Amino acid sequence: AQRVTQPEKLLSVFKGAPVELKCNYSYSGSPELFWYVQYSRQRLQLLLRHISRESIKGFTADLNKGETSFHLKKPFAQEEDSAMYYCAGWGINNNDMRFGAGTRLTVKP
Amino acid sequence: DAGVIQSPRHEVTEMGQEVTLRCKPISGHDYLFWYRQTMMRGLELLIYFNNNVPIDDSGMPEDRFSAKMPNASFSTLKIQPSEPRDSAVYFCASSPSVRDYGYTFGSGTRLTVV
Numbered sequence: 001a002q003r004v005t006q007p008e009k010l011l012s013v014f015k016g017a018p019v020e021l022k023c024n025y026s027y028s029g030s031p032e033l034f035w036y037v038q039y040s041r042q043r044l045q046l047l048l049r050h051i052s053r054e055s056i057k058g059f060t061a062d063l064n065k066g067e068t069s070f071h072l073k074k075p076f077a078q079e080e081d082s083a084m085y086y087c088a089g090w091g092i093n094n095n096d097m098r099f100g101a102g103t104r105l106t107v108k109p
Numbered sequence: 110d111a112g113v114i115q116s117p118r119h120e121v122t123e124m125g126q127e128v129t130l131r132c133k134p135i136s137g138h139d140y141l142f143w144y145r146q147t148m149m150r151g152l153e154l155l156i157y158f159n160n161n162v163p164i165d166d167s168g169m170p171e172d173r174f175s176a177k178m179p180n181a182s183f184s185t186l187k188i189q190p191s192e193p194r195d196s197a198v199y200f201c202a203s204s205p206s207v208r209d210y211g212y213t214f215g216s217g218t219r220l221t222v223v
Contacts, residue, residue, distance in 0.1 A: 034211050044152075044200065044214040086152065088211075096142065096165060097212060099152040 002027045004070075004087045006100035013077050014108050021072040021103045023061075023087030031089045033070040034097070035061055038084040047072075047085070057081070077107045113215035115201050121221045127189040130218045132201030133182055140204040142212065143176055143186050147197045155199075158184065191222045 005024045013019050025031050035047040048056045050063045050070060061072045070087060087100040114133040122128050134141045142157040156166040161178045169176070173192070178184040188195055198219050202212035 036211075036214075043216045044202075044212075046211045046213070049211055096154055096157055098154075101151045 002031075002089075003098050004033070004089045004100040006085075006087050006103050008103045009101065010104050010106070012106045012108060015079055016076050019074050019077040019081070019105065019107070021085050021087075021105060023070045023072065023100060025068050025070060025087075025089055027068075027089060031063075033061075033063060033087065033089040035059070035070075035072050036086040036088060036099075038086070038102075040083070044086065077105075079107045079109055081105060082107045113201055113203050113213050115199075115215035115218050117218060118216060119219045119221075121223065122191055124192055124222055125190045126222075127187065128191045128195075128220060128222075130186040130199050130201075130220070132184045132186070132215060134184070134201070134203030135205075135213055136182065138203035138205045138213075140206075141178060141184050142202045142204070143184070144200040144202065145197045146200060146217070152200075155186070188220075191220075193222045196221050 003026055007022055033050045036044045037047045038044045048054050048061060059072055059074045061070050063070050082105055084102050084104050086102045088097045090097055113135055116131045140159055143155040145153045145155055154168045156169055156176045157164055158178045161181055174188055176186045198217045200217045201215040204210055204212045
């Protein structure tokens, strides 16, 4: 089945430390992958898309086809980065986006 | 654009009552999705529409759930009768295309069935 997997439900780091939120995918062909962020009791917001190769709020994510991964990284975490992060992807044979289970990031002062 | 608009923001109802959740997608978006979010199960796709037509409703948990999209600017998700296990946050999202854009989500409706 085509899906994305986020192996960590919880991740805690100290302010200023690097952070990496893991996402692995199992898709045939070339998937299109996204990261969404949900701050406390707010709507999910698109953080970045792999096709854009952009950096948003200091976050980047690189598609690694060899490892079938799309990990989200930030070199220096800030307290305001504390949120729920969802990896999501389209597959060639899917018409809907599949979300991972999410990782709750807590950045401690 | 005001984004995807959902109403109500919060709904508390008694078990057995009918609940109707509403969504207004972004104008021009051809796709509309309904998701349910719970602590235990995360984000679950319930149903999605393309040009007002339901495409995949395999995520609808049971016959108590139904969704309609009578026109391009309005969709409803109805639960009848509601049960406590339906308590969750229900999100609506819309997208202009299937693949390359991603979704815009509404603020969600927090449903509590007591």
